[in-house]
């Protein structure tokens with residue numbers, strides 16, 4: 001299989017989809033790996049490291065895409081990348097299509113086979129290719145939110161741990177999955193007063209048992225959200241309905257009930273965001289203020305800690321990359337019921353129900369595409 005690894009071009013995205021370790025596994029099985037010159041630099045991997053692993057370095061981005069069968073990326077293709085896709089390509093990357101109609105249409109038009117990291121499942125009901133980056137983003141959320149609380153950033157001037165004689169700040173996390181638990185852990189470590197809201201009682205039970213009362217768990221209702229906006233210094237948005245657009249849980253009107261200078265960190269922004277006033281931002285300009293409330297809505301948070309993130313992500317993706325390379329996409333997906341839901345677009349059709357539903361498009365069963 002001819003495999004290409006482009007350099008990521010999203011704003012301040014420094015991750016790379018394949019490490020030299022992964023390249024060695026692929027070339028050792030007889031695959032050809034072509035890495036765009038400089039693609040690994042942001043994550044601390046030099047071109048020579050890939051060459052030592054048997055890969056070739058391609059300085060010409062046109063040639064890289066034209067000669068590839070399987071394209072490995074990290075972030076959703078940007079418009080100039082969508083324009084390069086053809087029906088001969090299999091693309092394996094984060095897609096988050098339910099948040100982006102034009103991207104969905106572009107991928108359909110390309111005719112390419114597009115497999116998303118974030119909709120692959122596992123036997124425990126998890127999302128194994130989202131989880132490592134959710135861990136990173138959850139941990140970063142509190143770091144970013146704490147910085148945003150500083151006066152110079154437009155924040156209220158609350159220090160999360162407080163000081164002796166002054167109460168700590170209050171952090172509410174909406175959605176107690178991977179992002180939410182990791183955000184809560186960091187907030188707890190800083191000494192904040194931490195509450196997690198979730199709709200899943202089973203998940204709240206796990207968190208209650210794990211943190212033994214050090215984190216408060218609350219069943220998420222309209223009343224619970226009203227209470228959160230009135231009391232929290234920082235709210236982290238961490239909900240997910242897999243593959244679907246995030247529900248809007250805090251409306252613009254509710255911002256009026258928040259303490260001025262409080263912070264909303266919308267990690268769910270890559271699925272459209274769970275606050276009405278959220279819009280995607282970049283690491284270059286991560287925050288903006290609406291009605292006195294600081295919003296942090298970076299859609300590729302892990303890109304800022306590219307070394308850790310690249311290692312964590314590629315540990316999880318490599319087995320799937322090897323299956324795609326060894327078997328081809330149809331057999332790889334047909335053989336693995338958890339890999340199959342990764343297929344989001346093939347031959348101009350949407351094959352993931354939540355994406356089709358988001359845009360009123362026909363949904364085609366992915367199983368019918370791999371026979």
Ligand SMILES: NC(=O)C1=CN([C@@H]2O[C@H](COP(=O)(O)OP(=O)(O)OC[C@H]3O[C@@H](n4cnc5c(N)ncnc54)[C@H](O)[C@@H]3O)[C@@H](O)[C@H]2O)C=CC1
Pocket residue numbers: 118127130131133134135137174175176177178179180197198199200203220238239240241247249266267268269270271298299300301302
């Ligand atoms: N901005 C960024 O850079 C990154 C964003 N993410 C995003 O973060 C989001 C969360 O991901 P994970 O934690 O991995 O998902 P997860 O599936 O582990 O957790 C989601 C949780 O939300 C809960 N939930 C769903 N609807 C809810 C509602 N209406 N109210 C309260 N809770 C609700 C679920 O019960 C579940 O516990 C996803 O959109 C993911 O794509 C992940 C990594 C990086």
Ligand SMILES: CC(=O)C(=O)O
Pocket residue numbers: 075094130133134270299300301302303
């Ligand atoms: C999950 C995701 O969108 C990211 O890691 O950038």
Ligand SMILES: [Mg+2]
Pocket residue numbers: 076096100270299
């Ligand atoms: Mg996006």
